[in-house]
Amino acid sequence: MLRLLTTLCLSLALCGASARAASIEAVTLAQVDAIFARWALDSHVPGMAYGVVADGRLVHFGGLGVQDIEGRKPVDRRTLFRIASMSKAFTALAILKLRDEGRLSLDRPAETYVPELRGWTYPTRDARRLTVRDLLNHSAGFVDDNPWGDRQQSLPEADFTAMLRAGVPFSRVPGSAMEYSNFGYATLGRIVSNVSGKRYQDYIGDALLRPLGMASTSYDIAKSPLERRAIGYRWEDDRWVREPDLADGAFGAMGGMETSAEDYVRWISFLLSAWPARDDADTGPVARATVRSVVEGSNFATGTMRAAAIGGAPCRQAVAYAMGWRVIDDCDLGRVVTHTGGYPGYGSVVMLMPDKGVALFAFANRTYAAPYVPAFRAALALQSAGAIADRVVPVSxxxxxxxxxxxxxxxxxxxxxxxxxxxxxxxxxxxxxxxxxxxxxxxxxxxxxxxxxxxxxxxxxxxxxxxxxxxxxxxxxxxxxxxxxxxxxxxxxxxxxx
Structure with a gap:
């Protein structure tokens, strides 16, 4: 079992909760390792990194396979993976930080901050102008664009400006339903740039990454150390085929981030530290109340059966999309705040359980290989072992x-x-x-x-x-x-x- 040498124990209350982290360590984690290992084998994943985070530290890490099939360097905590749509959580929090600073309003029309949107033709005469909040919640009326959106990663900023100016066809009127849109999050990236006066990628670095000590996390893979990079592959004709690298571009806000397990633990720990609400000094780059608000504003909630492949008793979940996260009410785990990432050459997942102070994450270097099923199964295994009970609410x-x-x-x-x-x-x-x-x-x-x-x-x-x-x-x-x-x-x- 590997542990971080430094921890993010951000308050005495959370440090006291480290007994719960110890309870996870005391549980036999062989079952968790076996779950991820079986999935990696069955999914033809060259390499994979996964971890369990509790109360500000990495209490369990697993590295499977290799960074690349030629050099055969094993995956470790410093291996860099692209995390695809898990990048959206950084975009959403950047928008909320700018909101906190009074520099934008979530409920104003997005065209307030992106002038190119002002001449758009809406699907009906009575359609309202789409808002910043619509973009955050995927309710702007754009079409689900996962296959197309992923391939726009490297789009030059000038081409994106032309695309915005020309307008795009609507799938439905704004505010009428949730429909996942990479284009919408790319537009949020442009809002971050216009409002902050910095390129989106630079603002994320200055406002979030550097304050959290995420020195190895970036968007431009051409500048990341090749010896640490997990090379992306797809499984085709019973063999691994290298995916072309997608350069940094205008769609970075929707999925361009590259990070390591070592760095990503800092992000997860910061997010989890927002729970529970308390009187301690607020020392993070974004206020704790703002971090907690990423699960608010959920819209168009649906009921769905938990995937049978996950196992456990049949469970009907309530699911809604909030601000860069899916929020699930699960009959076994309670509130789960999660997102997957699927990308040419990569797949990833993160599961926050804020009422427990626990999270799981996993990165893989195979196209669209998001390890959602093994992560959820691992969480259920920990829950069944009694290792991740909810935090105790104090008696007032x-x-x-x-x-x-x-x-x-x-x-x-x-x-x-x-x-x-x-x-x-x-x-x-x-x-x-x-x-x-x-x-x-x-x-x-x-x-x-x-x-x-x-x-x-x-x-x-x-x-x-x-x-x-x-x-x-x-x-x-x-x-x-x-x-x-x-x-x-x-x-x-x-x-x-x-």
Whole structure:
């Protein structure tokens, strides 16, 4: 197991969470390694790098195969891969940083910042002008352009300007649906350039890469050290065929970045450090609240079955696209913030689990070989082993007081024993006499209960709890009202079922 020599433990709260990182290390990771190794073999991948990141450090790394099939140099943490559409996350955060600085508005028409868009013909007379937010969320009305867009990487800036001025046909009116658009993210790159006064690639370097210490990450592969580069291949006619290198150009904002596992861990660690919200000093290149907002603004959510190849029980996921990320509500892992990258010669994936403080990533040097399935399977394996539980939500002072009031209510068999802690709606929703009868029935059913068990907070205002009793258990929940003094607006108590 390889570890970074330096870590990004950005707050005392996160440093304290390093016990969770240790729990991942304690789990046998042979299963994770086997998952990636099998996929690499079956997918005809020449080389691959993958890792598990927890609480600011790389707790597990795997390098499979070779950087190139001629030199046969093994993949390591410093091997440089192009990460294709995972570059979009940098573009989106750059836009949000400029928004924070008051230099642009997400809800203004994009033509405000790209004058070439002003003469466009929209699909209907009543179509609204597409906004910066539409571009971020892939709802600008452009056609899904993965095959075409990837081959525009090297387009000269002057040619892109001409393309913008001429306009493009719309697939639908802006704001009506999510449809993935590389062209849209290239346009965001032009907005970054126009608003910042710097070439997009230079702005990303100055605003994000250098502050995070990502010295090996760039867009111009002609300037990266050849001895560290993973050469891109496609699998054709039962052999690897070298893909032509795509030079840096106007579409870099949608997929041109090249990075290493060593560098990318710094990016992931910075993003994960935005969770949870806290009072610590905000020292990153972008405010933590802004980083957390990349999962907001999700639109046109869909329900889909998790891919059967991933394994596990059948799971219907809710999926939406936010700002440079897909946001998934998974029935096993909870919130997953993810993106894949597919590109001539390369495939990649990143999975952030911000409520756990854990992420997985993988890079491969074969055309469109995004290792999404093995990454998700590895995450499920870690989850099943109990290594990546959600961060514990602290018990707020208000919940502590409210929960103590619930214990008094139970002991007395009467909600009036904590009348001073009841919100004004409580006895209007169910009067004291009915509550007394309910409490008597429950106490008869389970006997005396140990009410000292701590609650499990869901938020600062709500919690679940379970009490062990003489002949049964009580399942309960408490919800506080939005009042200056903590008060209970809702209390639920029931005998636990087998």
């Amino acid at each position: 002072a208000g919940l502590s007081e409210g929960y103590a009031a619930v214990a008094r209510i139970w002991a007395a068999g009467d909600v009036l024993a904590a009348q001073d802690r009841l919100a004004m709606n409580f006895l209007l929703d169910r009067d004291a006499a009915h509550w007394k009868a309910d409490l008597a029935r429950l106490r008869t059913a389970v006997g005396a209960c140990d009410t000292s068990a701590p609650p499990t907070p869901l938020t600062a205002m709500g919690a679940r709890f379970q009490w062990t009793c003489e002949h049964g258990r009580i399942d309960g929940s408490i919800l506080l009202a939005p009042t200056p003094r903590p008060s209970i607006q809702e209390l639920k108590l029931a005998v636990a079922q087998p």
